[in-house]
Amino acid sequence: MDLYAITVPQFCKMLHNVELWLDAGITYAKAKKFEPDQLVGMRLSPDMYALDRQVQSACDAAKFACASLTGKTPPAHPDTEKTIEELRTRVRSVIAHLETYKREDFVGGAERKVSPKWLGGKWFTGQDYLIQVAIPNFYFHVTTAYDILRHSGVDTLGKSMFMGQLPIREG
């Protein structure tokens, strides 16, 4: 089990799935004759993030997970997206960044000290951070983005579009 396999390809696949869900949102909006960017402000509760911030947070969770486990500095993204098209650009930018990582970048990552700003100097081991912080946080935001679109009526989304392509083998 290697850290690269748990992070880069799976984060990229899920972020690519998010892009497909946004496409489905546009198609639904056009069929129902409403402005697709209305979806960007939809949320499940007044004190939860709207779709824009869920997508931004999913992007950040993936980006910071890989940076923290490898000691690399990720590119900045100032969270200014206001449209589906801008969210799509953000997702693609993060996927392109993640694709620059190599398996060897993650060597020793499980033992690395990971000290996110919000911990004020305290830290996690790389392994604890990945399993207990980065992965749950990433899936929280990805799933809530999906749930917002489903709750908004986007009727072409289904569980198989959440999961994306699966490496099924035969024989």
Add this chain to the structure above:
Amino acid sequence: MDLYAITVPQFCKMLHNVELWLDAGITYAKAKKFEPDQLVGMRLSPDMYALDRQVQSACDAAKFACASLTGKTPPAHPDTEKTIEELRTRVRSVIAHLETYKREDFVGGAERKVSPKWLGGKWFTGQDYLIQVAIPNFYFHVTTAYDILRHSGVDTLGKSMFMGQLPIREG
């Protein structure tokens, strides 16, 4: 990075968190003077699972992940829960089962052939199954259970209750 650490303790923690969210639902229902078990049937969209099935599916995802990676046979759970109390019992039963696993049960799990019934004889490697099927599926159902409760107004839930206790270190 070992398969045990990625699965058993984290699944147990998240399922324990689910129990705390159900408790928060009961408290909210009592404050608002509605029957707490009304929450069990809440859903985000008419063609998505309600809270009961989300919790059952999260339990199954965790249970089948550990069984598939170790070759063990998990206990059956017939999905008959209709109340929060019954869902709580289900969650506790699955946590108690997961706690019977030992680290050494997972040796060789990444290379194991995993062939869920729905694949009709086809299969995943253990590693692919865990990363691309079991973990995304587990977090999908856990997050959607949380989102249903938040959408239902349960106002004491927040992100830190989603994440649960974190292994923060000092010094």
